[in-house]
Amino acid sequence: MTMLVQQTISLLAALPAFRPISSERRAMVAQSLQVTAIKKQTPFVLTYPPATYYLLPLTPNLTLHRTSNVTFGMRLPQGVLWPVTLQPNEQVQIRCVTEGQLGILSTRAMVELLQLSPRVRQALMQSICLSESHISSELEQYTCNDLSGRVARLLLDLEQSASSNIIHYVHVQLAALLNAQRESVSVIIGRFRRAGWITTSYGRIKIDDHNALLRLANHY
Known part of the structure; x- marks a missing residue:
């Protein structure tokens, strides 16, 4: 009590x-x-x-x-x-x-x-439970946005260190580098692809819009 x-x-x-x-x-x-x-x-x-x-x-x-x-x-x-x-x-x-x-x-x-x-x-x-639910939702959204920025920064860094403009990493490897869940990283990669920022195939990622990823990386 x-x-x-x-x-x-x-x-x-x-x-x-x-x-x-x-x-x-x-x-x-x-x-x-x-x-x-x-x-x-x-x-x-x-x-x-x-x-x-x-x-x-x-x-x-x-x-x-x-x-x-x-x-x-x-x-x-x-x-x-x-x-x-x-x-x-x-x-x-x-x-x-x-x-x-x-x-x-x-x-x-x-x-x-x-x-x-x-x-x-x-x-x-009852009120506290409602408030806690709202706070948890906002925290989850913030965490997702923060991970998006980290993924964007990682892709830019990997491309810069690669010998070509193709990043040879699969989602599980990216998740391990970020200490994040593979599913969360896959969702973010899919979001980047639909936005036209990257092109992907299995084990290959090509950045098409560096400015968009840079803005996201610098925002979070």
């Missing part, structure tokens, strides 16, 4: 919903959040501006006693909304924070939030 919490915290910074809002916006929210008659067991009215609010099951700074139904909402990343309704005369302890304030919670406070609220933890993990 501790490892799960720590992994969750380490990924929170990547979630757009947890980017802190400006200090001016936080100050405006704080000024707009008004509580009257805060004494325990005394009915009061809570008003707040249109914004995203979270109910955190942390050490409370207010003991609230309500005389009418009031519904709050915890809006989490990816649009997940968990409504929290207080029944008439129900006394509860909550702590209201804005989205920006949630973004600057301490590690200890975030650990308490994840441990004490299974619904929040579930929503956060």
Whole structure:
């Protein structure tokens, strides 16, 4: 559980919903959040501006006693909304924070939030899984592009060191020189061939567009 919490915290910074809002916006929210008659067991009215609010099951700074139904909402990343309704005369302890304030919670406070609220933890993990999938996709694309540049550079170097303009290498040999998967190198070689940059036959590669390969090699 501790490892799960720590992994969750380490990924929170990547979630757009947890980017802190400006200090001016936080100050405006704080000024707009008004509580009257805060004494325990005394009915009061809570008003707040249109914004995203979270109910955190942390050490409370207010003991609230309500005389009418009031519904709050915890809006989490990816649009997940968990409504929290207080029944008439129900006394509860909550702590209201804005989205920006949630973004600057301490590690200890975030650990308490994840441990004490299974619904929040579930929503956060769903969001993190989506974010991790997106990051993995971008990393895979970057790795593929980077390998394309390395293949282009290798072909140019091999041609320069060869006695002719024909490179006598098969895909598995190229992959070994690049410490890459043969299948990945074959895909890239096929892409170069379809683009008209190279001409290939078994064990033979001829570069037809040096400038295109050079641009790719210099880009990554």
